[in-house]
Amino acid sequence: MRSRKLYVFYALIVISILTLNIRFYILQIRHADVYQEKSAKNSIRVITQLPVRGNIFDRQGRLIADNRPSFSLYLIPAQTTSHTLEFVTRLLGLDKEKIRQKLRRAGPFQPVKIARSVRPEILTIMQENILELPGLEWRVEPRRHYNIKNGFAHVLGTLGEVDEQELTRNPEYELGDIVGKKGIEKAADRYLRGRKGFKYVRVDALGRTVEEIKTAKNSPPYPGMDMYLTIDARLQQYADTLFQGKRGALVAIDVTNGEVITMLSKPDYDLEYFVGTIDPQIWQQLISDTTHPLYDRACQSSYPPGSTYKLVAAIAALNENIITPSWSAYCPGYFQIGRKTIRCWNPEGHGTLDLLGAIKHSCNVYFYQLGLKIGIDVWSKYSMLFLFGKKTGIELTNENAGLVPTREYYDKVFGKGKWTRGMLANLAIGQGELLVTPLQLAQFGMIIANKGTYYTPHLILKLVDRITGEEQKPEVQAQVIEGVRPEIYELMHQGMREVVDGGTGWRTNIIGIEVAGKTGTAQNPHGKPHAWFLGFAPFDQPRIAVVVLVENGGSGGGVAAPIAGNYLRKYFYYRGMFDYRREWAILKAIREKQKQQAREDRLRQAQEVPEDG
């Protein structure tokens, strides 16, 4: 009896042991590779090592932006206690619930970055309490540091954490990356960013690094390229001082190669605001500011160009043989078109003017009539010939193309035959639907100065590999505006010289350098007119084209021209072509002479009185 039952038990033992052993066979022999991979993934973690972002220099190697170490705080979800969360969020002023959600989304041992650029005093408090703060970690990460800030906010632009859109557009980006958000930092991000390094480490179940693994897959980070801008930092900063309390832009282009020497937009903001996490209060202030300090006026905004655009109408009329330079018109101070009367800026009228006179005195009535003679199609053709209505192709990504209205445009907006000749008259003096950016106008200045030759305006002078020292320069080739006769450019030069030499732009005059230019005072619905100045210098051998815009500044000759003058003074001073002392001496002499003249006049009057008496 016992022995039969014994075999039942023996069988049970064999069955159970075999069942278990078969299961072990399946796990350890059949599927060993699957579990080995899982096990390896369990304990091996790839640590990303951030590269140092490239430094930014000006054209002469002055350091504008480099990198400094900063501390980022991380929490490891599995180890973070509610006390840690409470303590850290209170100290940093973060939203506890948001951080809690962030932690929940991450893996239990995956460190979650909760703050960048933590202030040293806060870090010290954390370090003192680290024993009571399980799950808290910090890492040293490079962050942007600005050596020169004034005037550079819009050109450089800001850095920030990559967003969803950028992630999908650029497969190289990863969540949490710091990338260029605006300006040249964004445009040249792929050069500046460098390449991440990867380090394989073995971690325990708590995510602590146990050892570094030596494998061929380890790679050190490769620093981003250093970037030399075409901008001259001294001039950029100087231009910044010229715009104290004003809104507007200044763009200066080297006409011999298209290098942008200065590109300023005011108002701007402190670049430091955007290093680390921006204070929400400051952010709120910036975006609700009615002067829009985050907007780059130099190339992102477009404006009616005002009288500076009369040059386009003049070139079109001459080149199409519609008029000769001696064609004249009479300005009584107003112009009647249909039932509407449009006024010239000078209510007393300019009298009879030829083309050069009309440019010099910026006579609106002359150009109204000229505009009517040219017609919309020729006007649009020449506007586009001089590259208005399309982007200049500067590196910046937020460039505005402006707007050149055409016959089709008007037909579409107002309906066929519903628009009037008055609109065309308006276009000829740079008003109406026409919109240009200061950068486009500066490019136009370069084309005029070079008599048709131009280079794509650019901001990157060269890129230097920090390891190999290899240099990379953008290729900029001379391009030519075809079909405009050289003598027409000559005539424009002459006209523009006269504008500065005794015309509406006389305030740009500088002693020793011949400047040519054109003022503009653009009416707009936002208040006082925009003040414009477009010019180049020196007259005989142009070197630089400059555009000044002062938003709602008033008259071009009164507000924009002196800014351009001061800027050019500084520019030529640095080139050794202008001497402040000489100008002062001459100005002093002139003033002395004027005083003496006045004295003599008074004396003569005094002498004349008795004769009368």
Next chain:
Amino acid sequence: MAESWLKRIDPWLLIAVFGLIGMGLVALYSSSYPAIQTGKGTNYFMFQVFWVIVGTMVMVLVALVPHRTFFNVSYLFYGISIALLILVLFVGTRGMGATRWLRLGPFNIQPSEIAKVATLMAVARYLSSERININQLRYFLTASLFFLIPFLLIVKQPDLGTSLVFVVMVLPVFYWAGLNTGNLFLIIIPFLTLIASFNYYAFFGVMAILVVYLIYSRRPLRVAIFNFLLNIFIGMITPFLWNQLQPYQKKRILTFANPESDPLGAGYQVIQSMVAIGSGGLTGKGFLQGSQTQLRFLPEQHTDFIFAVIGEEFGFLGVTLGLVLFALLLFRIFRIASLVKSQYFSILSVGIATVIGFHMVINIGMTIGLLPVTGLPLPFISYGGSAMLTNLGMVGMLLNFYRNRFEY
């Protein structure tokens, strides 16, 4: 003299037991290695060495006592263990949501461990009596009562895993004591009903088998009707019982069905254990080289999941050796059960084999994802003083029985 002394001990039993203890110590050394190296954390290895030494002394002592002693103290021992189980409900130490331990100076004793042996001894004594026929209902119920009392007390703690041991012990012991196959079937069928009751069709299948058997076996009508109604009743109250389970118990059973459903919660342990074992491959990663073990991905690695440590570091070969040792141990115990003249020894041996075998199957089955996580330790291998002393005490009894195998 020496030869006769040697003949009186079972060498294979000792080889199996100390082979397993040796494996356990190796695994514990490995899982305590970080603590040994850094001096921080609990060095379970050293504690276990201590328990093995004490346990071996207990084993020798038990092996040497006069063989009638066990029979004589059976009821007393049972009474004491029940008293301890009641005591633990009032003054026990809480841990992991249950009250299982009694503090005794520096040690924590787990009365449920002692109760396993005591219950077996008491039942064995009762059943070994000549006039007891287990196939008669009143004797059957009386004998069952011996299991039921500690079972209920342990369920109350609650310790589902250990209480299950008292359920499982019933069958082999009764079967060995003479329960006939038909009655065995009637005992098993309610458990099948219990499992089947979660599924409509399975439940009716089991009921059909029962009805066929009842008609075929020509049992008295009242017996047939009673059994039929009993099973219907069980099938109906099971959903109610399910709701009585602790949430963590439900979770364990549900997670067992699909460990990936909760990879960071209850399923985490099983997944990590399977990864540890699977990644060991044929020969393992090597002693102290298991990343799952050394880097603490493997949870409860000194108690519940210690077999995964062996699986990871010594691979399929190490695991097979362990299973062979367990098989050898169980074969030897059943051989002792069949050799001894005393019916008391024989029944007690089968009980001991059942306890050890059940623990082994449940624990190892759990580490490889075959069975739900119940928290039963692996005999001779898992860390734990009470279990080690009880298990070695049982081995001492077996040695004693073997020594006195010709005694009635």
